[in-house]
Amino acid sequence: MSITRLLIANRGEIACRIVRACRDRGIESVAVFSDADRDALHTRMADQAVGLGGTTAADSYLRIDRLLDAARESGADAIHPGYGFLSERSAFAAAVVDAGLTFVGPPADVIGRMGSKTEARALAETAGVPVVPGGVAPAQDDKTLAALAASVGFPALIKASAGGGGKGMRIVRHAGEALDGIGAARREARAAFGDGTLYVERLIEESRHVEIQVLADTHGNAVHLFERDCSVQRRHQKIIEESPSPAIGPAVRERMGQAAVALAKASQYVNAGTIEFLVEGEGDAARFYFLEMNTRLQVEHPVTEAVTGVDLVQAQLDIAEGEALPWTQNAIAQRGHAIECRIYAEAPEQGFLPQAGRILYWHPPSGPGVRVDSGVETGTEVTVHYDPLLAKLIVTGATREAAIRRALRALEEFVVLGVRTNITFLANVLRSETFAAGRVHTRWVDTAMESLAAPPPAELAAAAAQAARALRQDGSSGPHGAAGADAWRDLTGWRL
Amino acid sequence: MNAPKFYPVDFPRSGYAETHPGKINRVEFRVEDRRYVATVAWEGRRAWVHVGGHVFIIDPRDSDDPTPGASADLDALSPPMPATVTRIDVKPGDTVVNGDVIVLLEAMKMELPIRAPRDGIVARVNCRAGELVQPGTPLVVLE
Numbered sequence: 146m147s148i149t150r151l152l153i154a155n156r157g158e159i160a161c162r163i164v165r166a167c168r169d170r171g172i173e174s175v176a177v178f179s180d181a182d183r184d185a186l187h188t189r190m191a192d193q194a195v196g197l198g199g200t201t202a203a204d205s206y207l208r209i210d211r212l213l214d215a216a217r218e219s220g221a222d223a224i225h226p227g228y229g230f231l232s233e234r235s236a237f238a239a240a241v242v243d244a245g246l247t248f249v250g251p252p253a254d255v256i257g258r259m260g261s262k263t264e265a266r267a268l269a270e271t272a273g274v275p276v277v278p279g280g281v282a283p284a285q286d287d288k289t290l291a292a293l294a295a296s297v298g299f300p301a302l303i304k305a306s307a308g309g310g311g312k313g314m315r316i317v318r319h320a321g322e323a324l325d326g327i328g329a330a331r332r333e334a335r336a337a338f339g340d341g342t343l344y345v346e347r348l349i350e351e352s353r354h355v356e357i358q359v360l361a362d363t364h365g366n367a368v369h370l371f372e373r374d375c376s377v378q379r380r381h382q383k384i385i386e387e388s389p390s391p392a393i394g395p396a397v398r399e400r401m402g403q404a405a406v407a408l409a410k411a412s413q414y415v416n417a418g419t420i421e422f423l424v425e426g427e428g429d430a431a432r433f434y435f436l437e438m439n440t441r442l443q444v445e446h447p448v449t450e451a452v453t454g455v456d457l458v459q460a461q462l463d464i465a466e467g468e469a470l471p472w473t474q475n476a477i478a479q480r481g482h483a484i485e486c487r488i489y490a491e492a493p494e495q496g497f498l499p500q501a502g503r504i505l506y507w508h509p510p511s512g513p514g515v516r517v518d519s520g521v522e523t524g525t526e527v528t529v530h531y532d533p534l535l536a537k538l539i540v541t542g543a544t545r546e547a548a549i550r551r552a553l554r555a556l557e558e559f560v561v562l563g564v565r566t567n568i569t570f571l572a573n574v575l576r577s578e579t580f581a582a583g584r585v586h587t588r589w590v591d592t593a594m595e596s597l598a599a600p601p602p603a604e605l606a607a608a609a610a611q612a613a614r615a616l617r618q619d620g621s622s623g624p625h626g627a628a629g630a631d632a633w634r635d636l637t638g639w640r641l
Numbered sequence: 642m643n644a645p646k647f648y649p650v651d652f653p654r655s656g657y658a659e660t661h662p663g664k665i666n667r668v669e670f671r672v673e674d675r676r677y678v679a680t681v682a683w684e685g686r687r688a689w690v691h692v693g694g695h696v697f698i699i700d701p702r703d704s705d706d707p708t709p710g711a712s713a714d715l716d717a718l719s720p721p722m723p724a725t726v727t728r729i730d731v732k733p734g735d736t737v738v739n740g741d742v743i744v745l746l747e748a749m750k751m752e753l754p755i756r757a758p759r760d761g762i763v764a765r766v767n768c769r770a771g772e773l774v775q776p777g778t779p780l781v782v783l784e
Contacts, residue, residue, distance in 0.1 A: 492721075498753065501722065505682035505689060506666065562682035562689035562696065569695055601695040605677070608650075609697035612668035612679035613688035615648045615658045617701075 147466050148172060148223040148247060152216045153191065154237075155227030156206060157520035158536055159444070160187035163225050166458040167192075175219040177212060179205030181528050186520055193219050200530055206230045209237050213244050223247035223465060225458075229532065232441040233260055249465045251415045251440050259412055259438040263306070269435040272411035274404040277423065277434040279346030281306065291323040293345045300350065303327055305334030306342040313337055316348055351586040353424040354378065355390050355433065357405035358449045360417055360460055366470045367409040369402040370453045371479045373419075373445055376585045377574060379497055384567070384590070385574060386445040387484045388452045391545060391583025394429030401433050406474075408438070417461050419443050444487070447518060447539040451483035482548040483541045486556065486571045488519075490533040493570040494598040499533040502526075505563030510555035514541040514548075527564050535566065545583075549575050573597045717758030718779040724748035726772045731781060735763045744768065744780045755780055 152175040153163045160176060164187065167174035176191035181200045188194045195215035199205035206212075207230055216224060224241050226232035232250065239253035250256070259265050269276050279301075282293045294301040294317055303326050305313025313334030315326035327343065335341040353376040361367035374390035375383040393401070405420040421436040446457045455477070464470070490500040504525045509517040519536035521527065527535070538555055542548030556572045574580055574597055579589060590597065648658040656672030670677040679692040688699040724746035731743045737757040744755040761783035768780045 495721070495753065498722075498748070503684075505684060506680065508680070557694040560680050560691045562680065562691060563684060565696065572694060601697070602693070605693045605695050606697055608670055608677050608679060608692045609688075609690035609695075610699050611648070611650045611658050611670070612681055612690050612692065613699040613701075615646075615660050615668050616665070616681055616688075618648065 146247060148249075148462055150175060150219065150221045150223070151249070151462070152177065152195075152212070152219060152221035152224045153187070153227060154206065154212050154224055155230055155232075156182055156185060156187055156531065157534060158518045159227040159442070159520075161190055161520050162518050163227065163458055164190045166456070166462070169456075170459060170462065175215070175221050177206070177215050179530070181205075181530050184526070186522055186525065195219055202230065202531065209234075209240050212237075213240060213246075216241075216244065216246055221246065223249055223462075225249040225461070226441065228441050228444055233439070235260065247465050249416070249461050251418065252413075255412055255414055256440045259414075259418075259440050262437065265412075265438055266435065268411055269408055272404075272407045274408050274435045275433060277346045277349065277436075279344060281342070281344040285342060287324055287327055290327045290343060290345065291320070294323050294327075295320055297345050297347045300348040302346045302348040303330040303343055304346060305330060305338055305340070306344055307334065307338035307340040313343075349423055349425050349434070351425075351588070353390070353392050353585070354383070354421065354436075354587050355393060355401070355424045356419050356421040356439075356443075357401055358417070358419055358443075358446070358457070359405050359409045359414065360455075360457075360464065360470060361409050361414045362464050362470045363415055363467055364469045365410075367406050367414065368470060368472065368474045368477060369405045369409075370449050370455060370457075370477055372398060372401060373443075373448050375445060376587050377580070377590060378587050379493075379590045381587075383445065384487050384489070385484065385571065385580075386448050387482065387545075387548070388448045389479055389482065390424075392424060392427050393431045393433075394427075396429045397431045397433065402474075404433070404435075408435070412438070414440075416464050417442055417446075417457055444534070444537070445485050447516060447537065448483045448485045451516070451539055451541045452479045452481060453477055454480070481541050481543050482545045483539060484548045484552050484575075486538045486552060486575075487534055487567075488536040488538060488559070488561070488571075489567045490527045490535050490564045491567050492565050493567050493594075494600075497567070499529065500527065500565045501529045502564045504561065506560060508558075508560040509536065510538065510558035512555075512558075514551050515555050516540070535561070535564075549581065569601070570597060573599065718743075718755060718781050718783075720746055720748070720755070720774050720776055720778075720780065721753070722748050723773065723775055724753055726768045726770050726774055726780070727752070729766060729768065729770055731763045731766065733763050733765060737761055737763060737783070746774070757783070759783070 150173040151167050153160045164174045174191040176187050176194040177197050178188040179199050197205040197211045231237040235253040235257035238248045241248040266276050279297045282289045300318045303315045313330050315330040317323050317326040331341040355372050355374050357372050358370040372390050373386045373388045375386045377385035419439040422433040423436050424431050424433045492498045507523040516539040521535050540551040542551050552575055556568055559568050645659050645661045650656055650658050659669045666681045668679040677692050679690050682689045686701050690697045727747045728745040739759050741757045742754040743757055746753040764784040765782040
């Protein structure tokens with residue numbers, strides 16, 4: 146069933162990325178937009194754009210009824226959910242199919258199955274994929290739970306079964322802390338979720354986040370496209386991803402790929418998906434444990450595209466049309482090194498506070514080995530309503546060192562004025578010894594903030610003040626009729 | 642007509658800044674053997690400047706304001722974005738030390754401390770707990 150007109154149920158950079166895929170494929174694209182996104186880049190890029198009304202995500206991009214109306218109105222025959230929003234909502238996938246449209250993603254029942262942490266974990270165990278040691282206690286009394294913690298090993302993590310967001314979670318470092326931890330976790334779990342059921346997992350400290358991209362077709366074929374290392378995170382959110390991972394050896398890479406394909410097959414997976422693993426240790430001594438599966442395209446998918454040469458969105462569309470995967474596992478190779486930096490409108494030195502405002506000037510980098518997937522341009526109003534991701538910079542190099550140098554070059558070329566971004570912060574991460582050595586764990590950014598958010602050199606601050614003063618004085622730009630030239634003398638009131 | 646203009650500068654040592662009438666948002670610096678290119682965008686009287694991979698926000702100092710550092714105070718004591726006041730730690734007459742948290746704000750579910758930009762005495766408190774405050778309005782005035 147060929148797709149001729151694709152509705153993109155998303156916004157920002159990923160909507161623009163999918164519009165481009167439609168152009169490359171020679172099919173039509175339909176954008177949807179909220180009231181706040183009337184003038185957004187994705188709204189103007191697509192062949193058609195349909196308003197959803199509303200401003201908040203709940204009133205616009207999360208409205209299944211309005212999205213289906215938009216598909217009908219525009220004559221779309223398929224819907225791509227992008228990432229976030231409704232992409233992992235099985236009810237959405239089901240509603241799209243019920244409306245007679247093609248959903249570019251896995252079947253609704255697979256989304257539901259893999260979306261449940263306990264079901265996904267059980268399935269992983271059946272498929273022989275390692276999971277973090279632990280489990281639900283056979284009984285919920287203190288003694289049974291404490292015994293389970295002891296058998297799982299310390300440090301252990303006591304977690305609420307119904308939990309999320311760190312509530313009802315306690316770290317127990319030795320047997321003596323077990324009863325206190327169990328009691329506290331149970332009280333929190335009852336208060337937050339109305340359910341005090343606990344389970345126990347071994348806490349793996351200073352671990353890395355390494356995930357495997359898979360593609361599976363409707364004919365029962367599945368392949369992996371190697372790994373992405375997403376260990377550079379701030380507050381549990383990825384900011385830099387790379388492939389290959391500097392942490393794992395070739396034998397572990399091979400085993401992780403096989404485990405991912407086994408799980409994809411066991412879950413009867415279809416389309417693009419990502420299997421996330423927690424990794425401890427290094428090289429071929431590294432151990433990996435299944436974390437969860439993301440049943441959609443990932444933000445960081447271009448990293449995989451860069452090292453494998455596979456266009457993942459085209460592959461998703463081919464699979465959705467019922468085509469068989471064109472390659473066997475052996476035909477897919479990982480070449481060179483790719484790094485993605487997520488460009489966020491945020492102030493790292495203020496606890497990564499999201500920033501809003503109008504982009505006065507936007508100049509992305511270019512040149513060899515540089516790709517920028519962006520959802521904004523000069524003049525775009527960045528609002529508080531949605532995720533503050535502005536763009537993704539993806540660089541490639543023959544080696545990891547070359548890719549790091551190229552990423553630094555590109556970040557320095559990247560000029561964004563009018564809204565503060567994390568660009569300088571990303572460069573500080575790439576320049577750090579820890580990153581260069583490939584020794585980043587998922588909590589590292591939070592512990593290294595002092596050096597990563599260091600203030601800029603004073604001479605650059607002086608140069609910036611002089612630049613503003615020079616332009617104001619010669620009258621070639623600047624605020625006419627505002628402050629006199631005197632106001633620009635001895636400027637010191639800069640801030641980052 | 643299209644001649645560049647040169648301005649003496651003194652960071653970190655002496656050199657010059659060069660502007661071109663045709664490049665209204667660009668300033669080039671030559672300081673001894675080093676070269677910087679600055680890109681500038683204006684937001685009212687405020688300049689956003691990119692130079693050497695860093696971005697700076699430059700506010701003109703108001704030359705007829707008699708209070709030294711008034712502009713720096715204004716910046717430091719105003720909310721950076723619309724926010725709600727959750728706590729006020731000072732009252733008029735209090736002595737504050739550079740770096741003290743004097744007001745705590747909340748915006749986008751995040752805590753945002755407002756700190757004293759210098760040592761001083763609190764002259765006035767311009768906000769109440771629970772109030773929604775806007776950028777450009779100092780929450781506290783120092784003597």
